[in-house]
Structure formats: C-alpha cells, structure tokens
Amino acid sequence: MTGTLVLAGTPIGSFEDAPPRLAAELAAADVVAAEDTRRLRRLTQALGVQPAGRVVSYFEGNESARTPELVEALLGGARVLLVTDAGMPSVSDPGYRLVAAAVEKDIKVTAVPGPSAVLTALALSGLPVDRFCFEGFLPRKAGERLSRLREVAGERRTLVYFEAPHRLDDTLAAMAEAFGPERRAAVCRELTKTYEEIKRGPVGELAAWAAEGVRGEITVVVEGAPERDGEELGAEELVRRVLVREEAGERRKEAIAAVAVEAGLPKRRVFDAVVAAKSAQKPV
Numbered sequence: 001m002t003g004t005l006v007l008a009g010t011p012i013g014s015f016e017d018a019p020p021r022l023a024a025e026l027a028a029a030d031v032v033a034a035e036d037t038r039r040l041r042r043l044t045q046a047l048g049v050q051p052a053g054r055v056v057s058y059f060e061g062n063e064s065a066r067t068p069e070l071v072e073a074l075l076g077g078a079r080v081l082l083v084t085d086a087g088m089p090s091v092s093d094p095g096y097r098l099v100a101a102a103v104e105k106d107i108k109v110t111a112v113p114g115p116s117a118v119l120t121a122l123a124l125s126g127l128p129v130d131r132f133c134f135e136g137f138l139p140r141k142a143g144e145r146l147s148r149l150r151e152v153a154g155e156r157r158t159l160v161y162f163e164a165p166h167r168l169d170d171t172l173a174a175m176a177e178a179f180g181p182e183r184r185a186a187v188c189r190e191l192t193k194t195y196e197e198i199k200r201g202p203v204g205e206l207a208a209w210a211a212e213g214v215r216g217e218i219t220v221v222v223e224g225a226p227e228r229d230g231e232e233l234g235a236e237e238l239v240r241r242v243l244v245r246e247e248a249g250e251r252r253k254e255a256i257a258a259v260a261v262e263a264g265l266p267k268r269r270v271f272d273a274v275v276a277a278k279s280a281q282k283p284v
Contacts, residue, residue: 009114
C-alpha cells in the first residue's frame with residue numbers, strides 16, 4: 001500500500017497555537033520534511049516531542065530535486081509530514097509540487113489544520129469578509145507590481161497580500177496609485193506575536209506611515225472596489241477618457257486599466273470599447 005502525505009499547519013506566532021494533532025503527527029511520521037530544520041527543532045522542543053522518523057529539508061531551493069525522493073518514500077508506504085516555517089504548506093510556501101506529484105500518483109493527501117495568517121488578518125482587518133481573494137506576494141519590480149495591482153483595481157472582493165517589511169512602503173504607495181489613496185486597508189504586523197499591531201486606514205495614509213520603517217511579518221488586507229454605476233458612461237466616453245490619458249503619456253494598457261477603475265467596470269469592457277472605436281475608424 002502507498003503511504004500518506006500530511007500537510008501540517010504550524011503556528012504563525014505563538015507556539016501555544018499549535019494544533020493538538022501536530023505533536024502526534026511529528027512523533028509518528030516516517031519522514032518529516034521541513035522548510036527549515038532549525039525552526040523545526042525549536043517547534044519540537046516547545047511541543048515536547050521528538051520526531052522518530054527521518055528529518056529532511058524541503059525549501060524553495062531544493063523543492064524540485066527533493067520532491068521525487070519524497071514521492072518514492074510515499075509509494076513505499078511511508079507517512080510523510082510536511083511543515084513550513086509558519087502556516088499551511090503550499091500557501092505561498094513550499095508544498096505545491098509535492099501535493100501535485102502525490103495526487104498524480106494517487107497517493108492519499110490529508111492535512112492537520114492550523115493557524116493561517118490570511119484568515120487571521122482578514123478577520124482582524126475590519127473589512128468585509130464575506131468574499132475575498134488571496135493574491136500572495138506581489139512582484140518585486142516596481143513596474144510589474146503596479147501592473148499586477150492595476151489588474152485587480154476593479155475587483156469587488158477584499159484582497160489579501162503578503163509583503164516583506166522592507167518593501168511595504170513601496171507596495172502601499174503603488175496600491176494608492178492603482179486603487180486610489182482613499183481605498184481602505186489594514187496592515188497586520190506580527191500576528192499572534194508579542195508586538196502584534198493592526199494599522200487601519202486609507203491606503204494613502206498607510207503608505208506615509210510605512211515610509212518611516214516597519215518590521216516583522218506583514219499581511220495587508222485591502223477592501224474591494226466600491227460599487228459604481230458604470231453604465232452611465234457610454235463606450236464613447238470610455239474611449240475619450242482612454243485617449244486623454246494616452247495623450248498625457250500613459251501606455252494604452254495602463255490607461256484602459258485606470259479608466260476601468262474610475263468607471264467601476266471590468267477592464268475588458270473598456271478594452272472592447274477602444275478596439276471597437278479603432279475598427280470604426282478604418283475605411284470600409
């Protein structure tokens with residue numbers, strides 16, 4: 001019989017938040033694959049448990065190479081426990097490749113639910129939680145980051161991001177540009193840790209606050225785009241607004257994205273209006 005792959009959620013701050021099953025799984029696993037074996041050691045010491053199985057590293061740098069080895073162990077009947085530094089494996093952390101490979105081989109995959117920075121930040125943000133989407137980490141390059149934000153500027157659902165503290169001010173400034181400075185947001189820092197802090201306010205104000213420097217693990221929650229009556233703007237007006245922005249120096253793609261946000265419309269509708277206007281100008 002094949003073995004079982006267990007994805008185990010680990011504390012995002014206090015070790016006291018570890019799920020009760022975690023200690024039992026750590027003790028019983030044939031193989032424990034950890035993002036950082038030193039961090040795993042601190043966790044096991046805090047839980048008072050000693051892994052009986054083999055401990056191996058499984059992080060971004062060796063994920064591709066080590067996945068076949070772990071799959072082989074699973075095919076041989078091993079119980080493989082996968083843990084990351086904090087939170088649930090494969091959610092902006094190593095794990096996706098192993099899960100996909102296990103599923104392809106019809107290997108059982110289960111989980112030990114645990115703390116989640118995404119859901120914790122969402123619940124504490126004070127923003128709507130009925131519909132949301134997780135966007136992970138934004139690109140590091142400024143142009144790519146702004147482009148990605150403009151793609152979701154019209155998204156109605158609450159948005160959740162992870163960000164490094166040294167890039168937070170640039171990210172919030174880019175959000176202010178893409179979403180507008182008055183869009184509400186919450187910066188959740190050091191969740192469940194001693195210096196936990198939730199900073200709420202318009203994204204423009206948060207960008208100014210972050211410029212002074214912020215430390216710790218960061219999760220950013222941003223409210224979705226406000227409801228607007230975009231139907232009041234016809235195709236002709238949409239095209240006019242795009243042309244005005246182009247004449248001011250914006251690239252067409254950026255102009256279309258900005259107009260879509262202004263009008264509260266899907267970007268595709270503005271794009272179609274521009275294409276239709278260009279086609280109408282061609283001689284028959």
